[in-house]
Structure formats: C-alpha cells, structure tokens
Amino acid sequence: QVQLVESGGGVVPPGRSLRLSCEASGFVFSSCGMHWVRQAPGKGLEWVAVIWYDGNTGSYADSVKGRFTISRDNSKNTVYLQMNSLRAEDTAVYYCARDPDDYGDSFYDYWGQGTLVTVSS
C-alpha cells in the first residue's frame, strides 16, 4: 500500500534552517510528481512546492520562494524540503503529498501524516 512518512520537523529559532524528508513506499516513486503542503495551527491548507518526477523542475509558493528548496532522490524514494531563513509564519504542519501526474499537475491522492515545524526563539 502507498505510504508517505515525513520526518525532520522540530523547534527552530527564526533565521535558522531545517530540512524535511518524506520517504515513499508502495508505488513507483520515480513516476510521480510530489508536493509539500502546509497548515498553520488552526488554519487552512497552503500549497508550498512541487517537483517533477525526475527532479528537474520545481516550483514554489510566493511565500517561500527564494528560501525553500524542494528536491528528490529517486534512488531513495525520498523527497526533501530544505527550509532556510525560517520565519515565525512558517510555523505549520508540513505534509508531503503524491501527485499521480509525473509533472505534478494533478490532484493529491495520498498524503503523509505530517511533521510539525515550530519557528520560535
């Protein structure tokens, strides 16, 4: 069965960095686009970033552009989110989500359980 398991969340002071990981299993990882979606406490869902099946192209929400980088290692079935220059407003649960389209241009049919990132001094 499809599984997505995020890790790497925690408490970090403003301005610091954190790298999230999402390990996938149960499907052909290298055939799917992958996304990161976040949810601030008590708020709605916010799309963060997408990466193509081959890792060659990524795209970002304006709120994280220039600070976050999405990448993937298809040999490890893992997608990453490198988060730099973190701000208090980046505090959220971060979910990875599978997109059945190889260019990440479709809906999200499977989600991980999420990992909490808290940016606080």
Add this chain to the structure above:
Amino acid sequence: EIVMTQSPDTLSVSPGERATLSCRASQSIGTYLAWYQQKPGQAPRLLISGASSRATGVPARFSGSGSGTDFTLTISSLQFEDFAVYYCQHYNNWPPRPFGQGTKVEVK
C-alpha cells in the same frame, strides 16, 4: 491567479441529513477540481477528483458536481464520521495550486 472560495464557512447539520457545500473559482477551471476531507489531527484525504469522480474507497453518499466556476460537494445522509473540514482545490494549472479556505461541517 485563480482564487477558490468556499461557502459556507461552517455548516451545521444533523446526522442523517443532507449537506451541500459550495466552491467557486474566480475564473473557469473546467472540471479540474478536487475535494478533500480533513478530520482533526489527521492528514487530508482525497474524496473527489475531476469534479465528480469518487476516489477509491469513498462511500457513495459523497458526490461532486459542477464545471466552469461553480462546484458542489453533497453528502446525502451525514454519518457521524463525516463531521470534518472539507477543502476544494483547483489543479491542472501550473502553480500556485489554490485551495479554498475550507468548510467545517459540524453537528447541529
């Protein structure tokens, strides 16, 4: 940039009753619309894609309709496990990938 707007923000419904949730796009999106359900402390779950196609394992009491700018998610007879927050999302459009703000379905 396309904006998705859901209504109402909160819907109070008794178990067994019908719930109708709306989602409106700021411009035509064809049928490139998904609905997700999120229960407290859980990740979202895909319910509907293509505006009306139920995802695997989704009960038949959930149905989606609409095209263009106006979409509806209907839960024909609410069960206790259906009380949750529901989000719509437009896809097939290069980022950003907008979600609606969500509709909370609560017990009346």
